[in-house]
Structure formats: C-alpha cells, structure tokens
Amino acid sequence: MSVKSYRDAINECLAQEMERDESVIVLGEDVVGGSGSKGGKEAIGGVFSLTAGLWGKFGDNRVMDTPISESAIVGAAAGAALAGMRPVAEIMFTDFMGLCLDQIYNQAAKFKYMFGGKAKTPMVIRTTHGAGMSAAAQHSQVNYSWLTNIPGLKCAVPSTPYDAKGLLASAIRGEDPVVFCEHKMLYMSQGEVPDEPYTVPFGKGNLTRQGKDVTIVGFARMVTLANEVADKLAGEGITCDVIDPRTTSPFDEELVLESVEETGRLVIVDESTPRCSMASDVAGIVSSQAFEFLDAPIKMVTPPHTPIPFAPSLEWTYLPSADKIETAVRETLEGR
Amino acid sequence: MQLSREQLEQAYRRMKIIREFEERLHVEIGKGEIPGFTHLYAGQEACAVGVCENLTDEDLIVSTHRGHGHCIAKGCDVKGMMKEIYGKAGGICGGKGGSMHIADLDVGMLGANGIVGGGPPLAVGAAIATRNQGKERVTLAFGGDGSCNQGTVFEAMNLAVVLKVPTIFVFENNGYSEHTAFEYAVGSGDIAARSEAFGMPAIKADGADFFSVYDATKQAVERARKGEGPATLEFAICRFYGHVEGDPQNYRGPDEVKNLRETMDCLKNFRTRVGEAKLLDAGRLDEIDEEVMTLIEEAVTEAREAPPPAPDALYTDVYNAY
Numbered sequence: 001m002s003v004k005s006y007r008d009a010i011n012e013c014l015a016q017e018m019e020r021d022e023s024v025i026v027l028g029e030d031v032v033g034g035s036g037s038k039g040g041k042e043a044i045g046g047v048f049s050l051t052a053g054l055w056g057k058f059g060d061n062r063v064m065d066t067p068i069s070e071s072a073i074v075g076a077a078a079g080a081a082l083a084g085m086r087p088v089a090e091i092m093f094t095d096f097m098g099l100c101l102d103q104i105y106n107q108a109a110k111f112k113y114m115f116g117g118k119a120k121t122p123m124v125i126r127t128t129h130g131a132g133m134s135a136a137a138q139h140s141q142v143n144y145s146w147l148t149n150i151p152g153l154k155c156a157v158p159s160t161p162y163d164a165k166g167l168l169a170s171a172i173r174g175e176d177p178v179v180f181c182e183h184k185m186l187y188m189s190q191g192e193v194p195d196e197p198y199t200v201p202f203g204k205g206n207l208t209r210q211g212k213d214v215t216i217v218g219f220a221r222m223v224t225l226a227n228e229v230a231d232k233l234a235g236e237g238i239t240c241d242v243i244d245p246r247t248t249s250p251f252d253e254e255l256v257l258e259s260v261e262e263t264g265r266l267v268i269v270d271e272s273t274p275r276c277s278m279a280s281d282v283a284g285i286v287s288s289q290a291f292e293f294l295d296a297p298i299k300m301v302t303p304p305h306t307p308i309p310f311a312p313s314l315e316w317t318y319l320p321s322a323d324k325i326e327t328a329v330r331e332t333l334e335g336r
Numbered sequence: 337m338q339l340s341r342e343q344l345e346q347a348y349r350r351m352k353i354i355r356e357f358e359e360r361l362h363v364e365i366g367k368g369e370i371p372g373f374t375h376l377y378a379g380q381e382a383c384a385v386g387v388c389e390n391l392t393d394e395d396l397i398v399s400t401h402r403g404h405g406h407c408i409a410k411g412c413d414v415k416g417m418m419k420e421i422y423g424k425a426g427g428i429c430g431g432k433g434g435s436m437h438i439a440d441l442d443v444g445m446l447g448a449n450g451i452v453g454g455g456p457p458l459a460v461g462a463a464i465a466t467r468n469q470g471k472e473r474v475t476l477a478f479g480g481d482g483s484c485n486q487g488t489v490f491e492a493m494n495l496a497v498v499l500k501v502p503t504i505f506v507f508e509n510n511g512y513s514e515h516t517a518f519e520y521a522v523g524s525g526d527i528a529a530r531s532e533a534f535g536m537p538a539i540k541a542d543g544a545d546f547f548s549v550y551d552a553t554k555q556a557v558e559r560a561r562k563g564e565g566p567a568t569l570e571f572a573i574c575r576f577y578g579h580v581e582g583d584p585q586n587y588r589g590p591d592e593v594k595n596l597r598e599t600m601d602c603l604k605n606f607r608t609r610v611g612e613a614k615l616l617d618a619g620r621l622d623e624i625d626e627e628v629m630t631l632i633e634e635a636v637t638e639a640r641e642a643p644p645p646a647p648d649a650l651y652t653d654v655y656n657a658y
Contacts, residue, residue, distance in 0.1 A: 029514065036520025037512070038589030044515045067485035067521040068452045068513050096451065099488065134371035134423065136434040138450030274658055304651060305658035310434030311423035312371045313644035 001194050007187040009161035010050050010126075013168045014088065016197045018058050021086060024172055026054055027064040028073055028090030028126075035065040047092055048128060048187055070099035074125060078108040078177070081123040086172055094129040094181060095138045108177040109152035123178070124171045130183040130221055130271060131303075131319055136310040142220065145272040147179050148248040148281070154178040154202055155249045159223035161191035163246055166200030173199065183221045203250035207259070211239025214329050215259040215266045218244060219278055222269040222301075222320060229325045240329065248278055256282060257290050264295035265332040269320050274302040296335045299328040339389075339550075344616055345624065347389050347546060351381040351603055352628045353414060354405045358577070360632050361404075361421065365581045369640070371423050374435045377405035379576035382602035383508045384409035386549025387476060387569070390557045396444045396462045396475040398455035401436045402575075403448030406478050411443040418635035424642035431645040432653070446475075453486025455479060456505060460492050463501035463566075474502045474560045482513030484527045490534075493566070497535040502560035504553075505531060505568045508543060514579040515587050531568030543573030544600040547609060574600050 004012070018024045032055040034043025045052025055063040066073050070091055077089035091097055097104065104125070111119040131140035147155045154176050158164040164182065171178040208223060209216075209230040218226035223244040230240040241259040245252050260266050266286055270279035279300040286298060301320045309315055339347070358378035364370055377384070380402075388397070388409035399406040407417055413428060420427030421435045428438055439447035446462060449455045459477035466473035483489055484507055496503040507528075513521045524530060528538035537559075541552035549571055556567035574596045578585045585593075610616040651657040 030516055033515040034517070034587035036517030037515075037587035038517075038592060039585075039587040043587035044584070047514075065516050065520065067516075068482040069485045069487065071487050099451070099453065099486070133373075134434065135373050136436055136450065137432075138436065139373060305656060306650060306654045309432045309645075309650055310372060310420075310429075310437065311427075311431035311645050311649075313423070313647070314432065314650045317647055317650050 001192050003190050004161050004193040005187065006161045006164050006182070006189050007048065007050060009165040009193045010168055010182060011052060013165040013197070014051060014054060015057060017169055017172045018054065018062060020197065023084060024086045024088065025062045025064070025080065026051055026088045026090070027066055027077065029066055029068055029092050031090050032063055032065045046090060048184065050126070050182070051090065070096050071103055074100040074103040075107065077123045077125070078103055078121060081108070081121045081177070082111060082119055086122045088124045088126060088172060091125055091127040093139050094127040094143050095141050097127065097143060104153065104177070104179070105150045109150050112176065113152055120175045121177045122175050124168070125177070125179045127179065127181055128184045129181045130185055131308050131315055132185040134310055134312050134315055137307040140308040142181065142271045144179070144181050144219070144248045145270070145277045145281070148278065149276070152176065153249065154247065156180045156202065156247045157220040158182070158246065159186065159220055159244050161189065161193045163200055163206070165193055166198050167202070167246060169197055170199040170202055174202070181220065185221050200246065202247045203252055205243050205245040205252035205255040207241060207255065208244050209240055209242035211241050211263070213238050213240060213263055213265065214332055215241045215243065215256070215263045216269060216325065216329065217256055217266070217282055218242065218269040219248065220271060222271055225320065225322050225325055226269055228322050229329060232326065233329060238329070238333065253285055256286060260286050260290050261293045264293055266294070267299045267301060267325065267328045267332055269301045269325055271320065272302060273305045274300060275305055277302060296332045299332050301325050301328050341616065343389065344610060345620070347385050348606055348616070348621060349624050349628065350385045350409050351546070351606065352625060353631065354381045354384065354408045355603055356628050356632045357404060357408065357414065360636060362577060362581065364636065370421060372434050374421065374581045375402040375579065376575070376577040376581065377402050379596065379600070380508055380510060380543065380573045381405055382546040382549050382606070383506070383543045383571045383573055386546045387506055387553045389550055390553045391444070391474070393443050394471065394473050396446055396466070396473065398446045398459045398462070398475070398477050399448040400455060400478055400480060400483070401448065401450050401452070402480065403436070403438060407438050407440070407445055407448065410445045412438065412440045412445055414631060415635045415638055418639040419642050422639040422642070423644065424639055425645045426642050430649055432649065453479070453483045453488040456489045456492035459503045460496045460499070460501060463496065463503040464499065467501055472561045474504060474557050476504045476506055478506045478508065480513070481507060481509040481511065481518045481522060481527065483507070484530065485513070485521060493531060493534045493536070493568070496566035500565040502563070503566045504556045504560055505566065507568065507570045508573050509570055510573050510575045512575070512579065512587065515583070517587065528568060528570040536566045536568060538568035538570060540570045540572070543571030544602045544605055546602060546606050
C-alpha cells in the first residue's frame with residue numbers, strides 16, 4: 001500500500017491489466033502522442049498523461065494513437081471486443097462523446113442482448129469529465145446521467161484513487177461495455193492505493209461517512225464536497241451518512257434505501273444538470289420505495305439547467321459547493 | 337495582384353494584431369492571468385487574413401478551437417475578444433464562451449468551436465440559408481489537418497457537393513493533430529485529394545504566404561458566388577506554439593520552432609514581398625506595428641480592469657434555467 005494520485009492509480013491499473021491479459025489493448029487520440037513526429041513517440045501519453053509509458057512497455061500493436069476520429073475509435077473498440085479483445089478506448093473529453101454516440105448506444109451497448117446473449121462486448125471507454133478548470137461549455141460537462149439511461153451500458157464515476165484503480169480493473173475484466181468517467185479535478189488527488197492489482201465491484205456503493213441525521217448521496221467529485229460538509233457538521237453534533245455509489249449503472253439502491261430508512265432525510269449532490277439527472281433518478285428511487293421513511297422533502301443540489309459558463313466566477317456559481325450542500329442539509333433538518 | 341494600398345495595409349494590420357494578440361496571451365497565460373484552455377494561432381496569420389480579405393461582413397465563417405485569428409481576420413472587436421478570454425463582463429460573449437467559443441454574428445463570425453469537426457456541417461447549413469435567401473454570400477469552414485479525419489467533415493463535404501451550396505472548406509495544415517503528426521494521422525497524406533474525391537475542386541497553397549492564400553481563396557470564392565458549388569483549400573502552415581498553452585511539445589524536432597520562426601514567418605514574408613514590389617514602405621509598416629502594440633496594451637489593460645460578469649448572467653441566454 002502506498003499513497004498515489006488518482007491519475008497514477010489509473011495509469012498503474014492500465015499497465016497491470018495489460019501485463020495480466022494480452023487481449024487488453026489501448027487506443028485513442030494522443031494516448032501515445034508524437035506518432036509520426038520528429039520528436040518521436042511517447043510525446044505525451046494522453047493529454048492528462050493517463051496512458052504515459054504504456055507504449056514503451058507494450059508496443060504498437062497494443063497501444064495505438066488514432067487520428068481525431070471519435071466514432072471510429074469507439075466503433076473499433078466495439079468491433080475488437082466482439083472479436084475477442086478487451087479494448088480500452090480513450091475519448092479525450094466526455095464532451096466529445098456526441099461524435100461517437102451511435103457506436104456506444106446503438107452498437108456496443110446492445111450487442112449482448114440483441115444477439116441473444118451470443119456476443120460479449122468487454123470494452124471500456126475511459127474519458128475525463130467535470131467542471132472546475134474554466135474549460136467552458138464543450139470541455140467541462142458530465143454525462144453519466146444520460147449514459148445511465150442506456151440499457152446494456154455500465155458507467156463508473158470513481159471519486160478516489162483507490163476506487164479508480166479497482167473499478168477500472170473490474171471494468172476491463174468484465175463482459176459489458178463500460179464508460180469510465182475520470183474527474184479532471186481529481187487527477188492530482190491523493191489516497192492509499194495497493195500496489196498489487198485488485199478489483200472494486202460495480203454496483204456496490206461506499207459509505208464514506210456514517211451518521212444518523214441525514215443521508216447525503218454524492219457522485220464523483222461531489223463525494224469529496226459531501227465528506228467535507230459531513231465532517232464540518234459533525235462538530236455541531238449533526239451526523240450524516242455519506243454514500244458514494246461509485247457506479248451509476250449498476251446502481252446500489254440497497255445502500256441508499258437502508259441509509260434513508262435510518263436517517264429519514266436525503267440530500268443528493270450531482271454535478272449533472274437537474275432534469276433527468278442522477279439526482280432526480282435517486283430521488284425517484286427513494287420516493288417510490290421508501291416514501292414512508294422520509295421525514296422531509298428530498299433535496300437535490302445540482303447546477304442550474306444551463307450550459308457551463310467560461311468565466312471562473314460564473315463557473316463556481318454554477319457548480320454545487322460545500323456551502324450549498326450544507327444549506328440543503330440544514331433545510332432538510334428543518335423539514336423544508 | 338489587385339489589392340489596393342489600403343487593402344494591403346489592412347491585411348498587414350490584421351495579421352500583426354493576430355500575432356501580437358497571441359504573443360501577449362502567451363505571456364499573460366504564463367503569469368496565470370488567463371483561465372481555461374487557450375490554443376494560440378501565432379504562425380498561421382496569413383491563412384486567416386488571406387482568406388478573410390476576400391470576404392465581406394455578409395459572408396460567413398465557422399471556426400475552430402484555435403479561432404482567435406479567424407475572429408480578428410473577420411473583424412471581431414479585439415478588446416471584446418480580450419475581455420472574453422479573461423472571462424470578464426464586456427467580453428464579446430459576455431464572458432460565458434471563453435477562448436474556444438468566440439462568436440460575433442454581426443460580422444459573419446458564426447463561432448469558434450471546441451469540437452474538432454463541429455464546424456463544417458454548420459457551414460453547409462449556413463450556405464443553404466444564404467442560397468435560399470438569394471444572396472451571393474459564401475460560408476467558409478476553417479479546420480486544421482486534424483479535423484480532416486472526422487466523419488462529420490466527410491459528411492459535410494459530400495452534402496455540400498450534393499446540394500451544390502457555396503461552402504468552402506479551409507484546411508490549415510499545421511502538421512499536427514494536437515500532439516500527433518499529420519504524416520501519421522492522415523493516411524493518404526493529401527487532404528486536397530480527398531476533397532476532390534468528393535466531387536469538388538481543391539487548391540493547395542502556401543499558408544505562410546498571404547498572397548498565395550489570397551489568390552487561392554479568390555478563385556474558390558468567385559466560383560461559389562456564381563453558384564458553382566463548394567471547394568476545398570489546403571494551406572501548408574505551421575504553428576509557433578503548442579496545441580494548447582502548457583503543451584510540452586515533446587513531438588517537435590530540435591530547434592523546430594526556432595527554424596519555423598526564421599523560415600515560415602508570414603509577417604516577415606509579407607514585409608519582404610510588399611517591400612520588394614514597392615507596394616508599402618517599411619516606415620508605414622512600422623507605424624502600423626506601433627498602433628497594434630498600443631491596441632494590444634489597451635486591450636489587456638481594459639480586460640484586467642473589467643469586472644467579472646454579473647452573477648445573474650449564469651441564468652440568462654437559456655430558455656429556462658430551472
């Protein structure tokens with residue numbers, strides 16, 4: 001066990017899984033970097049350096065720079081998966097998923113079911129998501145909510161280095177297509193990560209704080225904010241369960257329902273815009289299955305239903321914050 | 337060469353504004369003054385200006401993530417652009433777009449674009465609009481060599497030919513798709529030939545030579561205005577900075593940028609050309625340089641001093657913010 005960054009945990013996982021199974025291949029834009037250039041290969045290893053060093057270890061046939069062609073990248077990954085490989089494709093920013101959506105939701109996600117169980121599609125689409133870098137409207141979004149709406153597709157939203165490594169290993173070793181959403185604001189965050197390979201299962205949430213008064217469910221970077229609020233309120237004697245579902249699809253309903261049955265109060269923190277979001281989805285699950293346990297209306301803390309603004313002052317107003325979560329927790333305690 | 341003295345001065349001024357705008361941004365980004373991701377256009381000025389000097393405010397362009405040059409060449413307000421890039425009130429998009437999303441429809445600039453390959457289909461639609469409105473306007477889609485590998489671009493090129501609309505596809509081939517070389521990423525190594533295969537004429541020109549770009553564009557624009565359909569322009573050019581500010585540029589060869597600045601500087605080329613042909617004298621060009629430096633200094637000062645957008649701006653310009 002040693003302390004590693006979220007980024008290094010993912011990079012280590014990729015190397016270990018490629019070592020473990022030669023059917024694991026990596027492809028995407030600049031995942032090697034420098035292909036065909038005078039400076040030579042390994043120029044960058046992904047724009048956030050997540051795939052650095054892989055080409056040097058595993059070579060051209062297993063680590064492939066691609067042209068800027070998202071549809072072909074994801075389609076090729078799906079085809080390779082059908083034909084026996086375990087591809088890990090990178091879509092540089094999750095915002096670029098619009099370009100390859102057909103290959104995700106009409107192709108990869110449907111093969112197993114549509115072909116009567118004959119096909120497996122063990123592939124992972126790694127992508128970076130999230131706001132906070134003033135990357136503006138087309139480089140800052142999260143899309144796990146609408147990906148979760150696609151049957152046959154799994155979706156992971158790790159919030160810690162430990163989960164990032166373990167969930168990615170599960171994704172690579174699984175039999176279904178997975179979109180693996182890495183939050184760009186978490187890449188440098190640190191945490192304990194075992195050196196050896198391990199898996200964290202999909203569909204099993206993590207209770208990151210235990211309490212009795214309010215349940216807070218957070219996704220991706222929102223978990224760190226929820227933990228912060230829970231720690232602060234604990235000083236006043238207000239204790240919260242904080243739940244990190246880790247994966248939006250499959251989703252650990254049981255953990256959330258059990259917690260709400262104890263606390264009777266629920267705050268959901270989601271970086272998605274509010275309509276048809278994970279926040280509204282979890283609110284739907286709880287209100288339809290645990291209504292009798294609720295002592296106050298469910299609170300959703302999300303951005304407004306707007307595109308993401310560029311100006312830092314607006315972007316930070318857009319995003320959920322610890323203050324907004326704290327306000328929501330206090331309101332739910334007041335029954336509002 | 338049919339350009340008047342005034343046109344030549346305007347072309348030089350705009351190229352110089354782009355250059356100094358970008359050089360100054362590089363410095364200010366280094367100080368941490370500018371938020372977000374910024375993709376500088378320095379080195380490619382003759383492409384944007386050589387193209388846009390063929391256009392009027394009525395003609396339309398769509399641009400890319402590396403769009404500052406296109407904006408300035410098309411006549412966007414430089415001070416408004418600087419405020420936008422600083423994320424301030426008074427920015428050309430109210431501080432809500434940023435470097436990658438500058439647009440000014442009043443001067444025919446339909447928007448920079450953060451999605452590679454996002455623009456060309458829009459340019460086909462804009463050309464349908466101007467055709468149906470009975471106007472002899474043209475729409476140009478700027479893109480880099482990286483964009484030529486997107487399916488959206490292939491589809492747009494074919495659609496433009498099928499509909500015979502006045503769209504011109506401009507590929508500024510700066511040798512790199514982000515951090516990957518053109519030689520690797522473009523299988524045939526020939527964007528113009530690909531375009532011809534879709535059924536439109538394509539012209540290659542020296543992107544570091546304003547006059548070469550201007551003449552090639554003139555042919556395509558005249559044709560399109562007469563209703564003869566789309567065309568492609570492929571310009572060989574270089575960028576002086578990385579894909580994005582902060583790019584370590586390990587893909588470059590030794591002294592690559594230094595050599596490019598010595599041999600492919602379109603501003604130096606322009607000065608030499610107009611000097612040798614006795615079209616403009618060096619003294620006049622020096623005066624323009626000084627005016628430009630003053631403009632950029634004012635733009636930065638005003639951008640720094642401008643307030644951030646009002647918090648309520650978050651909720652405007654959308655049908656319902658919930």
